[in-house]
Amino acid sequence: ELQEFHGLQIPKIQIENVYRFNGITMFPISNDSSNELIGIRFDLFNTHLKKFNTCHYIILKQFEIENNGKQSTIHTEWKWEIFQTTIPKYIPMLDLANIYLTTLHTREDDNTLNNKIPEFNRINKFAMRVYDELILLQEKQSIVMQLKDQYPQLKVKYDLAVSKIEIGVNSMIVWNTNSNVIISQNGNGGAEMKFPNLETAFVAIKKKIDSTYR
Numbered sequence: 001e002l003q004e005f006h007g008l009q010i011p012k013i014q015i016e017n018v019y020r021f022n023g024i025t026m027f028p029i030s031n032d033s034s035n036e037l038i039g040i041r042f043d044l045f046n047t048h049l050k051k052f053n054t055c056h057y058i059i060l061k062q063f064e065i066e067n068n069g070k071q072s073t074i075h076t077e078w079k080w081e082i083f084q085t086t087i088p089k090y091i092p093m094l095d096l097a098n099i100y101l102t103t104l105h106t107r108e109d110d111n112t113l114n115n116k117i118p119e120f121n122r123i124n125k126f127a128m129r130v131y132d133e134l135i136l137l138q139e140k141q142s143i144v145m146q147l148k149d150q151y152p153q154l155k156v157k158y159d160l161a162v163s164k165i166e167i168g169v170n171s172m173i174v175w176n177t178n179s180n181v182i183i184s185q186n187g188n189g190g191a192e193m194k195f196p197n198l199e200t201a202f203v204a205i206k207k208k209i210d211s212t213y214r
Contacts, residue, residue, distance in 0.1 A: 100126035
């Protein structure tokens with residue numbers, strides 16, 4: 001029985017892993033034309049840990065628009081809205097939804113192919129933009145984790161969004177995102193070095209620490 005179970009489940013797991021490498025998977029939850037639900041799954045491979053992160057989900061639901069005293073229409077209007085999600089709050093998901101998911105639909109249009117294709121394209125663009133934000137967050141997290149692994153003597157503090165970072169050696173802060181500069185190891189001044197982004201700053205930090213501890 002166990003062998004039979006493995007024979008049935010392993011192909012399903014392999015197929016699921018293929019989908020995961022695609023990064024974004026959409027699937028229907030409800031096919032009820034008056035209350036349709038669509039799920040979007042996001043899979044990110046963590047290059048630092050060499051494994052997939054815990055996947056994130058967004059569930060979209062049809063939201064009917066109230067008339068609010070406007071000229072009456074024969075067909076009920078609706079749009080997609082985010083019903084449930086596991087996406088962190090610091091990802092600008094709602095801003096992206098306001099860009100891509102604000103188009104109004106009517107029930108009359110639901111079965112029209114000319115409307116289905118643009119509708120899918122908007123949902124797909126929304127999903128891709130959310131995925132890009134998740135990738136960016138993971139890259140920033142990976143940079144910080146690599147720095148901590150390579151230099152255990154560093155004290156690295158950062159928030160969940162990796163937008164505020166503080167790096168110190170012993171009791172001294174050598175870099176933080178507020179100033180985006182690296183100060184001299186002894187804290188006695190010297191010319192400040194400014195950096196356009198985190199990755200450039202971390203490369204410079206690593207070079208400075210390498211030269212300090214060799």
